[in-house]
Amino acid sequence: MKFQEHLAVVGKQIRGWLPGGSLAAGSTYREGLWISTWGLLVFAVPVGVFTVLAFVQAFTGVPLGNHPAPAIVLFALDALVMVVFLAFSRMTIRIDPTKVRLRLGVMAKEVRMEDVVNAVVQNAMLRTYGGIGIRYGTDGSMAFLTFVGTAVKLTRRNGRPILFSTRRAPEVSQLVNSWSKSNTNHKSNGPEGTRLEN
Numbered sequence: 235m236k237f238q239e240h241l242a243v244v245g246k247q248i249r250g251w252l253p254g255g256s257l258a259a260g261s262t263y264r265e266g267l268w269i270s271t272w273g274l275l276v277f278a279v280p281v282g283v284f285t286v287l288a289f290v291q292a293f294t295g296v297p298l299g300n301h302p303a304p305a306i307v308l309f310a311l312d313a314l315v316m317v318v319f320l321a322f323s324r325m326t327i328r329i330d331p332t333k334v335r336l337r338l339g340v341m342a343k344e345v346r347m348e349d350v351v352n353a354v355v356q357n358a359m360l361r362t363y364g365g366i367g368i369r370y371g372t373d374g375s376m377a378f379l380t381f382v383g384t385a386v387k388l389t390r391r392n393g394r395p396i397l398f399s400t401r402r403a404p405e406v407s408q409l410v411n412s413w414s415k416s417n418t419n420h421k422s423n424g425p426e427g428t429r430l431e432n
Contacts, residue, residue: 262328262329262330263327263328263329263330263406263409264326264327264328264329265326265327265400265401265402265406266324266325266326266327267324267325267326267327267380267381267399267400267401268323268324268380269322269323269324269325269366269380269381270366270380270381270382277315277316277318277319277323280311280315281312281315281316281319284308284309284311284312284315285312287308288305288308288309288312291304291305291308292305292309321339321340322338322339322340322341322367323339324338324339324380325337325338325339325378325380325398325399327398327400327406329406329409329410329413330413331347331413331416331417332346332347332413332417333345333346333347334347334350334388334396334410336378336396336398338367338368338378338380341368343376343378343396345388345390345396346417347410347413347414347416347417348391348414348417349390349391349392349393350388350389350390350391350410350411350414351389351390351391351414352388352389352411352414353386353387353388353389353406353407353408353410353411353414354386354387354389354407355384355385355386355387355403355404355407356384356385356386356387356397357383357384357385358377358379358382358383358384358385358397358399359382360382363377363379363382365379365382366379366380366381366382367379371397373395374394374395375387375394375395375396375397376394376395376396376397377396377397377398378396378397378398378399379397379398379399380399381399383399384400384403385397385398385399385400385403386398386400386403386406386407386410388410
């Protein structure tokens with residue numbers, strides 16, 4: 235492969251992981267999303283509190299409260315919150331002609347295209363999901379959310395609906411609908427284009 239061609243391939247791969255995602259026709263769609271600013275603050279506040287308390291106790295020798303926790307415990311809690319934050323701070327979306335794959339931290343979900351009835355743009359509301367992360371909505375759906383707002387909802391033939399955050403909801407829903415219909419048509423027709431008998 236020529237050097238210029240190699241750069242073009244690498245550039246395409248990098249663009250695919252930018253927040254906007256890559257929607258090149260006939261290729262795999264990839265998108266990376268970080269949690270929203272207010273979601274970041276949810277983790278930052280306890281980390282800051284535990285860090286300050288631990289340093290005050292460890293370096294001044296002044297106990298905090300009537301029954302202060304040892305500084306090592308506060309540092310451990312600080313580290314635990316940081317690990318949880320790093321594990322669930324970023325979501326990746328990977329869509330190809332056969333499946334939709336979502337990963338938020340260490341949790342992943344895969345939906346086959348032939349199982350998708352349709353994909354629609356929907357507003358992920360706080361009152362329905364109660365926050366960000368992997369959530370179960372009051373409407374019976376499962377959600378992978380990095381922010382509250384515009385998302386894509388997949389209605390499935392089997393199983394609960396899946397909703398996920400994306401910065402390009404209209405384009406992503408259109409892409410999933412196109413590929414899911416192609417998979418359904420291919421599955422329901424024989425090699426000569428005739429419908430298979432049940």
